[in-house]
Amino acid sequence: MKNFFATPLRDEDFKKKNFCYETWIGNCFYAWDCGKAIGRYLEGLKEGKILGVKCPKCERIMVPPRIFCEWCFVLVEDFVELKDTGKINTFSISYISWDMKRLEKPQIPAVIEIDGASPGYGILHLISEVDPKDVKVGMRVKAVWKEEKEREGKITDIKYFRPY
Amino acid sequence: MGRRVAIVGAGMTKFVRRAKETGKELAYYAAKAALDSCGAKLKDIDAVVLGSAPDTFDGVHMKGEYLSCGAGAFGKPYLRCYVGGGTGVFSVAVGWYYIASGIFDTCLVVCEEKMSSYQPHPQGAFLTIFDHTTERPLGPNLLWIFALEMQRYMQTYGIKKEEIALVAVKNKKNALDHPAAQIAQEITVEDVLKSEVLCYPVQRLDVSPVSDGACAIVMTNEYLARRFTDKPVWVSGVGWCLDTAYWTNRDLCYPRYVEEAARMAYKMAGIRNPRREIDVVEPYDPFDYKELHHLEGLLLCDRGEAPQLLVDGKTQRDGELPVCPSGGLLGVGNPISAAGLMKVIEIFWQLRGEAGKRQIAKKAKRGLAQAWGDLMQVGTVVILEV
Numbered sequence: 001m002k003n004f005f006a007t008p009l010r011d012e013d014f015k016k017k018n019f020c021y022e023t024w025i026g027n028c029f030y031a032w033d034c035g036k037a038i039g040r041y042l043e044g045l046k047e048g049k050i051l052g053v054k055c056p057k058c059e060r061i062m063v064p065p066r067i068f069c070e071w072c073f074v075l076v077e078d079f080v081e082l083k084d085t086g087k088i089n090t091f092s093i094s095y096i097s098w099d100m101k102r103l104e105k106p107q108i109p110a111v112i113e114i115d116g117a118s119p120g121y122g123i124l125h126l127i128s129e130v131d132p133k134d135v136k137v138g139m140r141v142k143a144v145w146k147e148e149k150e151r152e153g154k155i156t157d158i159k160y161f162r163p164y
Numbered sequence: 165m166g167r168r169v170a171i172v173g174a175g176m177t178k179f180v181r182r183a184k185e186t187g188k189e190l191a192y193y194a195a196k197a198a199l200d201s202c203g204a205k206l207k208d209i210d211a212v213v214l215g216s217a218p219d220t221f222d223g224v225h226m227k228g229e230y231l232s233c234g235a236g237a238f239g240k241p242y243l244r245c246y247v248g249g250g251t252g253v254f255s256v257a258v259g260w261y262y263i264a265s266g267i268f269d270t271c272l273v274v275c276e277e278k279m280s281s282y283q284p285h286p287q288g289a290f291l292t293i294f295d296h297t298t299e300r301p302l303g304p305n306l307l308w309i310f311a312l313e314m315q316r317y318m319q320t321y322g323i324k325k326e327e328i329a330l331v332a333v334k335n336k337k338n339a340l341d342h343p344a345a346q347i348a349q350e351i352t353v354e355d356v357l358k359s360e361v362l363c364y365p366v367q368r369l370d371v372s373p374v375s376d377g378a379c380a381i382v383m384t385n386e387y388l389a390r391r392f393t394d395k396p397v398w399v400s401g402v403g404w405c406l407d408t409a410y411w412t413n414r415d416l417c418y419p420r421y422v423e424e425a426a427r428m429a430y431k432m433a434g435i436r437n438p439r440r441e442i443d444v445v446e447p448y449d450p451f452d453y454k455e456l457h458h459l460e461g462l463l464l465c466d467r468g469e470a471p472q473l474l475v476d477g478k479t480q481r482d483g484e485l486p487v488c489p490s491g492g493l494l495g496v497g498n499p500i501s502a503a504g505l506m507k508v509i510e511i512f513w514q515l516r517g518e519a520g521k522r523q524i525a526k527k528a529k530r531g532l533a534q535a536w537g538d539l540m541q542v543g544t545v546v547i548l549e550v
């Protein structure tokens with residue numbers, strides 16, 4: 001087992017420029033079309049509602065909405081208003097940002113199963129107004145919305161979910 | 165099931181946090197080491213498969229094309245494949261069907277990753293994994309998905325962090341015997357539980373590192389195999405499967421897609437009872453709980469039972485079912501695609517009795533390597549035997 005090449009460099013070498021290197025900052029600016037299903041979902045959020053869709057064949061009620069059922073592979077056009085309550089399927093307490101810096105106040109991301117959708121159908125959102133150590137799987141939560149005039153048709157129109 | 169396919173040679177670079185070598189250079193060292201290990205020349209190779217993760221890491225358009233010369237693909241049929249973290253094992257499945265189909269007699273499979281270029285931290289290259297409209301505005305980081313999955317797994321089966329930490333202890337220790345390892349060390353469960361909490365329940369020592377590195381293997385059909393080696397290792401099964409990207413609609417406690425991939429591979433290999441017929445296994449372990457999660461998905465134990473195997477010592481190198489004898493991603497390192505191929509190479513060396521100090525106690529005839537990737541979504545499996 002022979003030779004194993006690769007020359008390790010230390011962070012220090014990099015910072016002190018002990019070797020030559022080139023850098024570049026790319027300009028990545030995107031504007032995403034929201035699509036039919038998510039477009040309707042966002043309009044719903046603006047009105048303070050969480051919308052799901054119901055498959056005409058398997059009758060699953062899915063959230064986030066989509067214009068097809070990936071199981072039955074049929075068109076899905078039946079939007080259903082769900083509740084703005086649900087229960088925590090799983091959660092984390094995040095102490096770091098994407099670039100591994102410590103956060104001053106931890107975030108609590110969670111998958112929240114939304115009432116009115118089929119069992120197990122959840123969305124990703126944040127939990128707040130609770131001490132992180134009191135958050136539990138199965139906890140009942142309710143959406144805390146932005147003021148109506150501040151809502152813009154974004155997932156952040158729901159500020160977070162809180163226990164209720 | 166097509167022609168029989170052998171792996172006849174393997175090579176790899178060291179895995180390091182930041183390599184001076186470029187991606188092309190790492191690919192070259194690994195490819196050359198694989199060819200040399202079986203006395204092959206580049207002219208003996210009919211086609212080249214390259215595995216490499218997102219272009220975002222390197223900031224290079226069409227990284228496959230960029231890396232091609234280093235991977236030995238000059239003037240040859242060449243394809244880059246990519247299924248996230250599942251790539252390293254998937255690339256072997258691609259090499260397998262090139263040869264099993266009869267299109268090619270020989271094939272070089274190279275997996276390269278250079279994660280260190282992305283600044284300030286490669287984790288940023290993964291942010292685009294989240295849905296741009298429904299998830300990214302919430303400010304996620306990559307660890308979220310692992311933390312959410314780990315929490316769900318622990319809660320569903322009542323698994324303790326102390327049990328999961330034993331995976332990190334075992335793998336980092338196993339890696340002390342791997343000459344290419346990046347973060348081999350002797351640690352205790354206590355060390356894991358006291359390490360910095362990143363995204364609860366994920367702590368610093370639960371996680372594999374960021375790495376640069378490359379691996380390569382030479383594959384041939386059964387007629388040519390013995391021209392290159394006395395000890396060919398046969399690819400008896402391959403499998404892969406993808407679950408939905410609507411990941412918040414699935415129960416994260418169990419990797420169904422890994423089970424589907426494993427069933428495909430077991431069927432191809434004629435395996436009816438994997439718990440009796442698999443001698444050694446390298447499941448994907450970018451996080452310690454993933455090793456356990458994957459052992460269950462691979463049907464090597466019942467759901468929620470993997471921690472018990474570990475606690476009982478059965479997954480040590482001298483146990484009934486050695487798991488990650490290499491040291492895994494937690495110990496050897498995690499240059500995404502190369503890490504998956506490293507696992508296949510470990511099984512290759514174990515079956516040939518060439519794993520040195522890492523050689524498992526029992527005589528192994530059949531082994532399995534598995535990888536996983538994307539939004540907790542992709543399962544890839546390869547079964548090797550002698």
Ligand SMILES: [Zn+2]
Nearest residue numbers: 055058069072
């Ligand atoms: Zn349906």
